[in-house]
Amino acid sequence: MRVVMHICTYVCFQVVNHDVGGEVVGGMLDVARRFFELPQQERERYMSPDVRAPVRYGTSFNQVNDAVLCWRDFLKLACMPLSTVVQSWPTSPADLRDVASSYAEASQRVFTEIMEATLEALGVSGSSGGVMEDLAVGTQMMTVNCYPECPQPELTLGMPPHSDYGFLTLVLQDEVAGLQVMHAGDWLTVEPLPGSFVVNVGDHLEILSNGRYRSVLHRVRVNSRRLRVSVASFHSVAPDRVVSPAPELVDERHPRRYMDTDLTTFVAYLTSTAGNHKSFLHSRRLY
Numbered sequence: 001m002r003v004v005m006h007i008c009t010y011v012c013f014q015v016v017n018h019d020v021g022g023e024v025v026g027g028m029l030d031v032a033r034r035f036f037e038l039p040q041q042e043r044e045r046y047m048s049p050d051v052r053a054p055v056r057y058g059t060s061f062n063q064v065n066d067a068v069l070c071w072r073d074f075l076k077l078a079c080m081p082l083s084t085v086v087q088s089w090p091t092s093p094a095d096l097r098d099v100a101s102s103y104a105e106a107s108q109r110v111f112t113e114i115m116e117a118t119l120e121a122l123g124v125s126g127s128s129g130g131v132m133e134d135l136a137v138g139t140q141m142m143t144v145n146c147y148p149e150c151p152q153p154e155l156t157l158g159m160p161p162h163s164d165y166g167f168l169t170l171v172l173q174d175e176v177a178g179l180q181v182m183h184a185g186d187w188l189t190v191e192p193l194p195g196s197f198v199v200n201v202g203d204h205l206e207i208l209s210n211g212r213y214r215s216v217l218h219r220v221r222v223n224s225r226r227l228r229v230s231v232a233s234f235h236s237v238a239p240d241r242v243v244s245p246a247p248e249l250v251d252e253r254h255p256r257r258y259m260d261t262d263l264t265t266f267v268a269y270l271t272s273t274a275g276n277h278k279s280f281l282h283s284r285r286l287y
């Protein structure tokens with residue numbers, strides 16, 4: 001695969017010309033749409049208060065803590081190890097398991113390729129405690145988002161400003177704009193490029209890179225005209241695996257900026273607070 005990257009802003013980029021077939025990305029958006037068209041009772045079977053559940057349907061951002069609800073429904077699917085977790089995924093639409101597992105595999109493949117290039121660019125490839133090996137047996141969570149048409153879009157958001165927790169997030173958006181990233185004090189809309197992946201730097205990469213790469217603050221706006229669907233795939237190491245600044249990137253001129261962290265600490269943080277903005281990451285900062 002030859003990845004061509006279009007730098008759309010300073011803080012995130014879109015990948016086009018990847019080797020994931022149109023039927024895989026198109027199929028994923030299509031089955032996502034059909035899932036959200038299912039009767040409410042069918043979807044509600046997957047509701048769970050347990051944020052660690054391998055399949056979880058819900059609404060808003062963090063339903064338990066949000067003071068103001070967001071205009072969004074979601075289906076979260078754990079994707080690793082795929083052959084085990086797929087058994088708990090929804091059985092309806094009938095092709096969801098097949099289509100979503102092909103998509104999850106493709107996304108993990110693209111992630112691995114971009115992550116290898118990223119480590120090389122940082123000068124930590126082949127070392128840093130075998131991060132690629134840890135990622136190969138790490139975690140992948142897929143969030144399928146649906147933002148219905150909203151009669152008063154100026155009163156709410158699809159998602160509040162936040163950064164993602166993992167190393168990189170691959171976002172597949174349909175043709176409806178809504179995702180915005182913060183750059184130099186302004187919200188920039190990431191224009192949908194059909195079939196492309198938007199790649200966001202997450203908190204774990206900010207920590208690993210000792211702040212060379214910054215996780216991107218982003219939000220989702222809703223509109224009154226068209227429902228929007230997106231699929232975000234979050235990639236990280238296993239929940240108990242510690243993420244720390246790569247030793248190669250810490251020296252006298254670049255002191256260590258972050259405490260060690262792991263996914264378990266992040267989940268505990270999320271269940272205790274609204275977790276908006278970059279608050280989790282800031283809680284891991286040393287100065």
Ligand SMILES: O=C(O)CCC(=O)C(=O)O
Nearest residue numbers: 143145171179220230232
């Ligand atoms: O809907 C989008 O474009 C982005 C979704 C997102 O930021 C997330 O699921 O964390």
Ligand SMILES: [Fe+2]
Nearest residue numbers: 162163164218
């Ligand atoms: Fe996000």
